[in-house]
Amino acid sequence: MGGYTLIENASLVSRNTLRVDARAKLLAEIRDAARLPELLDFPAVREGRLLVLGEGSNLLFTGDFDGTVLAMHTRGVHVEQDGDVARIAVAAGERWDDFVRWTLGQGYAGLENLILIPGTVGAAPIQNIGAYGTEVAEFIESVEAWDTREGRVATLGRAACAFGYRDSVFKREPGRYIVTAVRFALPRTHELKLDYAGIREELARMGVDRPAPFHVAEAVVHLRTRKLPDPAVIGNAGSFFKNPLVDAATGEALRRAHPELVAWPGADGRWKLSAAWLIEAAGFKGLREGDAGISNRHALVLVNHGHASGPQLWALARRVIDGVIAMFGVRLEPEPVVIGTD
Numbered sequence: 107m108g109g110y111t112l113i114e115n116a117s118l119v120s121r122n123t124l125r126v127d128a129r130a131k132l133l134a135e136i137r138d139a140a141r142l143p144e145l146l147d148f149p150a151v152r153e154g155r156l157l158v159l160g161e162g163s164n165l166l167f168t169g170d171f172d173g174t175v176l177a178m179h180t181r182g183v184h185v186e187q188d189g190d191v192a193r194i195a196v197a198a199g200e201r202w203d204d205f206v207r208w209t210l211g212q213g214y215a216g217l218e219n220l221i222l223i224p225g226t227v228g229a230a231p232i233q234n235i236g237a238y239g240t241e242v243a244e245f246i247e248s249v250e251a252w253d254t255r256e257g258r259v260a261t262l263g264r265a266a267c268a269f270g271y272r273d274s275v276f277k278r279e280p281g282r283y284i285v286t287a288v289r290f291a292l293p294r295t296h297e298l299k300l301d302y303a304g305i306r307e308e309l310a311r312m313g314v315d316r317p318a319p320f321h322v323a324e325a326v327v328h329l330r331t332r333k334l335p336d337p338a339v340i341g342n343a344g345s346f347f348k349n350p351l352v353d354a355a356t357g358e359a360l361r362r363a364h365p366e367l368v369a370w371p372g373a374d375g376r377w378k379l380s381a382a383w384l385i386e387a388a389g390f391k392g393l394r395e396g397d398a399g400i401s402n403r404h405a406l407v408l409v410n411h412g413h414a415s416g417p418q419l420w421a422l423a424r425r426v427i428d429g430v431i432a433m434f435g436v437r438l439e440p441e442p443v444v445i446g447t448d
């Protein structure tokens with residue numbers, strides 16, 4: 107019925123995986139992206155701020171949202187076979203993990219390392235989701251979006267998306283684009299990425315010596331389930347901090363001072379440091395202040411043990427950031443979008 111539903115003064119508590127009890131002045135549930143222009147033209151919507159929400163698995167509300175939240179509930183997957191490559195257009199509101207499992211069931215390769223990541227397909231390009239050595243950008247051909255600045259539909263090819271580590275044009279120009287669909291190009295076979303710590307060991311444990319994509323997916327499911335707290339059980343938004351990139355001199359000095367530091371060399375001489383290691387070494391793993399905490403399973407994950415508010419969670423995150431600066435001189439950046447930061 108209709109292409110969207112509007113709700114005033116809506117609770118967002120069940121719409122963000124950190125389970126913060128924030129409210130939106132207006133919430134629009136969108137089932138038909140073609141109706142977006144009409145919706146965006148309502149004075150109440152046009153004059154206020156906009157926030158696009160998928161499953162809310164990568165954001166922290168530090169207060170109520172005094173504008174319109176667009177919850178994308180659009181559905182649909184369309185495949186065109188092009189030789190050995192499948193070109194698949196997927197509506198923004200589809201669940202990412204369902205889509206990954208569907209591709210594996212169809213015999214398409216590429217997304218196996220990205221199984222079990224929470225969130226929607228439309229959110230995947232925003233922060234260029236990545237895990238176990240794969241970033242989604244590699245398999246994205248283009249992104250379709252409503253460009254609120256130009257007032258028209260835009261198709262951004264991979265280069266225009268300007269993907270980086272947990273980054274894209276969509277993240278750098280917040281509020282400009284409303285992603286409506288993502289077009290993927292997936293091969294039938296490709297070189298599996300098995301080098302990330304733990305994958306080969308897990309495959310060996312499973313007794314697999316000639317892995318297919320679905321074996322790798324199963325290994326990733328085992329690793330993630332062991333390491334990361336399940337948002338259905340305890341409120342969290344996955345990694346709350348990005349792994350910081352530092353220049354060569356800083357990286358080498360830190361490695362000399364802390365031989366056990368976990369760090370990966372970057373192509374340009376820089377070092378990517380393990381934020382989890384820094385946080386654990388600074389003594390924050392498992393810390394709890396009221397209901398806000400740092401997971402005792404993984405130091406990168408900020409958790410809500412019950413009824414922590416957005417400001418309480420953000421205060422704890424800032425305590426971690428300050429503590430890591432004091433000990434290592436490195437500034438951690440939040441990975442999720444923080445809404446309403448002071």
Ligand code: EPU
Pocket residue numbers: 236237238239302303333334343344345346347348349368380381382383384386391403404405406441
């Ligand atoms: N480590 C610790 N303490 C911990 C956890 C990890 O010291 O509590 C150290 C370990 O030495 C470990 C290293 O950190 O070897 C790396 O840990 P892990 O393999 O869990 O990866 P990560 O760098 O912490 C990144 C992504 C995750 C992704 C994993 C696996 C970021 C910010 N996070 O975490 O992505 O699942 O790699 O590829 O890049 C997410 O973005 O929400 C997310 C979960």
